[in-house]
Amino acid sequence: MKRVLITGGAGFLGSHLCDRFIREGYHVIAMDNLITGDIRNIEHLSHLPNFEFHHHDVSQFIHVPGELDYILHFASPASPIDYLKIPIQTLKVGSLGIHNCLGLARAKGARVLIASTSEVYGDPTVHPQNEEYWGNVNPVGPRGVYDEAKRFQEAMTMAYHTYHGLETRIVRIFNTYGPRMRLNDGRVLPAFIGQALRGEDLTVFGDGSQTRSFCYVDDLVEGIYRLLLSDHAYPVNIGNPSEITIKEFGEEIIKLTGTSQKLVFKELPKDDPKQRQPDISKAKALLDWEPKVSRAEGLRITYEYFKSLPEEELYKAAY
């Protein structure tokens, strides 16, 4: 049985990856310090003999007994309100955390896949963004703590690949959504659905003309799984190219939820990227991958999930 370590395994994406690797017959070790994750995301796996949970901060030395075939480094705060509240931990997990993972991989002879992000492109001047674009990031702006940590993480991973010959993979993830996102994590989809469910107006930042391209979680997981098993060490974008303005997205959520509330406009956060759309030619060519779930279908599933949560979840503060 192959053994995989998933850091950030109790988070939104990490828990879906745990599910996938369990389904594929792996022994899965989820490691998480629960700073933004939730143990309930992996509770349904806890009884399985091929599943382990290790409560640990991966910015500290990582010890895992036994062999490892793969390490997926997904630990990191991921939503703007999270990394603005815990900027130092964000920088540490992207630097010390990846160093620990790469060191562990060398010791075990494991392959490492890291969760990078479309944020490495910053506020892009090239559209859509392909992997050859170097980005437009403000290192000392509020988002710099996340963007630069992820850029450092890519550089460190490449250095281990070229200098130590370690097998590495880099996925640049574009905005992904689905069940197990936190209703209060501040990202636009849970924010809008939470507001609709509480009977509040939906807060659009700026004039809502900025764009994003939303990928359903199952599509992302499929792309990551294929990339891990491929032989491609350079970064690959995984995301859904279907682009939409945030204003139109708000209107879609109003229609989906049937709320009688309206859009209200608030100040745009500093350095908020104006447009974002993945160029997925590389993923198509190398992995024979493209997204399958339409936004209408993905949003319907996600809305059902949020509706099924206990009512007190709706009123929980972010911290």
Ligand code: NAD
């Ligand atoms: P999430 O907050 O749900 O998951 C992150 C997990 O990492 C949490 O469970 C958290 O407790 C854990 N964690 C954070 N710091 C840790 C540390 N020092 N030690 C151990 N565990 C730690 O967020 P997510 O959306 O699931 O994001 C997962 C990864 O994917 C992140 O690396 C993020 O940067 C990346 N990513 C996500 C998206 C997206 O749209 N969801 C887009 C681009 C990149």
Ligand code: UDP
């Ligand atoms: N946004 C918004 N209202 C909210 C939360 C976010 O209009 O309540 C906007 C935000 O300014 C950004 C977009 O939605 O332009 C996506 O934000 P999110 O935090 O989900 O992701 P990111 O900016 O990291 O892509």
